[in-house]
Amino acid sequence: MSKHLPPKDVPESIRNVPLPDALSERYLAYALSTITSRSLPDARDGLKPVQRRVLYAMRMLKLDPASGYKKCARVVGDVIGKYHPHGDQSVYDAMVRLAQDFAQRYPLVDGQGNFGNIDGDNAAAMRYTEARLTEVANVLLANLDDDTVDFRPNYDGEDEEPAVLPAGLPNLLANGASGIAVGMATSIPPHNLPELCDALLHLIKHPNAGIEKLVEYVQGPDFPTGGLLVEPLESRIEAYKTGRGSFRHRARWQKEELPRGTWQIVVTEIPYQVQKSRLIEKIAELITDRKAPLLDDVRDESAEDIRLVLIPKSKNVDPAVLMESLFRTTDLETRFPLNLNVLDGGRLPKVMNLREVLQAYLDHRHEVLERRSKYRLSKIEHRLEVLDGYLIAYLNLDELIEIIRREDEPKPVMMKRFNLTDVQAEAILNMRLRSLRRLEEMELKTEHKALSKERDELKTLLDDEALRWQAIAGEVQELKKQFGPKTALGKRRTTIGDAPVISDEAFEVLVEREPITVICSAKGWIRAIKGHAVDDGSATFKEGDKGRYWIHAETTDKLLLFGTNGRAYTIACDKLPRGRGHGEPVRLTVDLGNDQDIVTLFKYQGARKFLVASSDGRGFICPEAEMLAATRSGKQILNVAAPAEACVCRSIEGDTVAVVGENRKLLLFPLDQVPEMTKGRGITLQKYKDGGLSDARVFTLKQGLSWVDSSGRTKSESDLKEYHGERAQAGRVVFRGFNKNNRFD
Incomplete structure (x- = not known):
């Protein structure tokens, strides 16, 4: 027998599986775990598991907005000890992000201490910072104790955690989300809460509302850093229809007049998720490399507010042309991607459109309302049962006292004598002597009447779907009132507008005009040399390569490259590598695949x-x-x-x-x-x-x-x-x- 054969007495729990099958099975399990438990937010409350666990742990520590702050290390300890058995730094990083007002449109954590800044500096260590919940987080957590959501065992089975929060506000779109899973990703920009409330109210009245109508309410992202959104309406509608797209977001600036006719540009708001220090470094590099010929200097005069000062080289420069050139070359303008890939019902990843995301939130709120109403109804019925028992006790007080005094087991005797339920008998036996006042009977009758009325209202609500949607609409209206457009938190920060149209001729002044000769080899290495040189065979190429294109042009010209994939590419001559070397592969300048070649290269006319x-x-x-x-x-x-x-x-x-x-x-x-x-x-x-x-x-x-x-x-x-x-x-x-x-x- 070969030594490689398995023994005959293999336990039944061990099975032979081909290695590829075993690897694919385990990798799939890992991928699903990453998608559902780490990277993608839930469509209902807009939170990832670590964020949900941080908020729940803070609630269990009673860190509501009216209480004092507690050390972040205490919160992180509870999170990793009870709910999230991962590294403490990852939990703290998630907590810090929830507290940053430049990262979250509606912060969920109220931080005290150094929680980082827009320059990209890190937060202080968790032992130095303190935190508590914000009012927005309170709205997300409201009614959590009213059986509104399912709870599941924590990782060791000794405690419980909510599978989803009741989510009194549409947090997924309000605060946005981003994450990279295995084979998929999500990127959702923040939006304005009052606009989302208007869209929700419209969707309640018109469940089949079109995306075009919803975009009239949700005009576009509302970034915490402000700025201008210059994406055309048609592109915004298409992005919200498909759940995929991007939005052009640029800095807000103004021209500031100075003495003797001079002026400077002051940038007061920068695009979302752009680090101010890196942005200034990039602008300074352009000035040093002479790639910003209209700009003389850049200064950072920021304090609590952003103030970047741009000094032009001449007062005769057009400010709009200067800024448009910087928008093209720096992160003063960015494209924020939209990828509405979320967990539908907390289970399956799905790319949703705007209506589907809003409807998923409304369906969740409808379920929360039903569960909350049933929970309250059960509590009322239990209390009414107890009150009925109390009223019987008041009518037969002397006899009840006599039974309690004489009987060894008074409970069954009371139940038989006065036809009481077990709950009523237990409540009477647990009643304090001080509650035997005559006035108490009237108070009980008043409470009984009020609870009976509320019970009837809840039953009517549970029997009528239209009434439930009317109640949800009322909750949305209250939410809009609390965080309305006139409040500091609800006011739109990002302005919707259009980018000014500036002709290409206006940008030619940004490049020093000089003659060049563009040389491209057979293997696609491109470079430019100064002047209109003659192809006399003196140009050198890499070993095994040779010259293919020799084009006389100027630095203000453009080149057109036509590839074997049928695509045309545009190359700005001023961006070509200069010098007498071999240049660089043209594939670094344009996205021409390695399996594609150049059909022709010529100067654009x-x-x-x-x-x-x-x-x-x-x-x-x-x-x-x-x-x-x-x-x-x-x-x-x-x-x-x-x-x-x-x-x-x-x-x-x-x-x-x-x-x-x-x-x-x-x-x-x-x-x-x-x-x-x-x-x-x-x-x-x-x-x-x-x-x-x-x-x-x-x-x-x-x-x-x-x-x-x-x-x-x-x-x-x-x-x-x-x-x-x-x-x-x-x-x-x-x-x-x-x-x-x-x-x-």
Whole structure:
């Protein structure tokens, strides 16, 4: 028998499992644990487990807003000892964030001591800081003792913790959330609470309300650091419809006049989650590197409020142009992502839209109301039962006293004699002698009447869903009244607006205009050298590489790169690496994949048109202006499906299209047979049985077809009648003397 075989007497609890199956099973369990127990917030109360446990532990320590502060170390100790058996620093970090008014729109922890600042400085150690709950946290925790939510055993089974909080306010959207789980993430910006209340009230009245209508109430994020939201309305609506998107958030600034016609710019609010110290460092680097030619200096004059002073180089500079240049190059403008990926019902991760998130909160509040009403009803019925027993006792007081004095076991005798329940008999026996006053009977009758009325109201409420939603609407209205737009906490801080439109010509003054020569190698290494140099073979390249593009341009120009993935990329010439070295890979400047290559690289002029085509023989005409991309990810122009790829991008100069295939067949047809488009697959230019398109170009028929041979000489052919045809034909074998690589250059 082989020594590798398992023994025969293997216990039943041990089973043989293939290693890949065992790994996938355990990794899936780890992933689910991370998603549900650490990283994603619950859609109902907007909290992650560690945040919920911090608030619950503080409540158990009676750290309400009216009480004194307690050391944060005491809170953290209770959290990790009873509910969250992880590192104390992670718990303290979560607690600190809940207390930072620049991180939380509605802070849930009232901190005393150093809890960090907007410069990025860390909070003091937990032994030096103190904390208590805020009024907002009180609203989240209200009615927790009224059986409104489920409790579950803690990690060691010796205690209990709430699975979710009653959440008297829509905390998920009000304070936002962020987190990275296994294979998924969430990013929710904070919003204005009064606006959320208005949206909730509208949704109660109109359960099928559209996103467009809800966005009229929830206009966009309301960041604790203020600033301006300059995202267009259409983009905001689309983001809230899909649950994914982003919002442009920029700093608030103003022009401050100085003596003798000079001025300076003062920044008073910066984007959310931007560290002020890092922002100042970045601006200072731009000044040092001469990449901010309009800016002379930056000063930080902040105290409790933010005050960044920007000094222009000249009083003749346009302040708007200066600020727009900084918005483009610094974190004075950021994009905050929206990814409404939350735990639906505390169980399953799901990307929700705005209506679904609001409805999930309303459904939770409806369940809380039902459970709270049933709990209160049971308490009332128990109390009424006791009161009925008390009233019987008052009517038969002497006889009851006599039974208690004489009987060894008075309880069953009382129950039989006066038809009492066990609860009533026990309550009578536990009644104090001082309660035997005559006046007490009247008070009991008054209490009995009030409780009977409340019982009837609760039964009516539980039987009528419309009344329950009316009660929830009343709670939302009270919430809006408590944190209304006129209060310091409820007033909107982030202004909704539009970014000023400034032409590209205005930004040319930001770059010193000088001639350069752009050199790009065959392997995609790009650089720029000063002046319009001649390609005399003196340029050096990495081993195994060679020159491919040699372009004369200026620092104010833009380059267009067309890739084999059909995307067009824009490169600013002033951003290219300078010097006589090898430069850097163009893939560091644009998001061109490692499995993609450059089809062509040229200087952007704006008014030309280009023939673009793919290796499967499809193409169209695209205006040059439509190929300009705003981001490094480029702009999809030609849609290609593997294994085909883009292979042609040539400027149009002529009236006839020439296409040649890998099968060495040439076809000529009129240019007007090719449509002009901005994006798409295009139409078939040439058909092939085997292979695909090799090259294409546009030429003037009267001048003949020219090409460049392997020696660099230009040749031409004017006798082309037999190659004329219609678009999408196969063509004929090319004439003798044409390039063996089947290309026109």
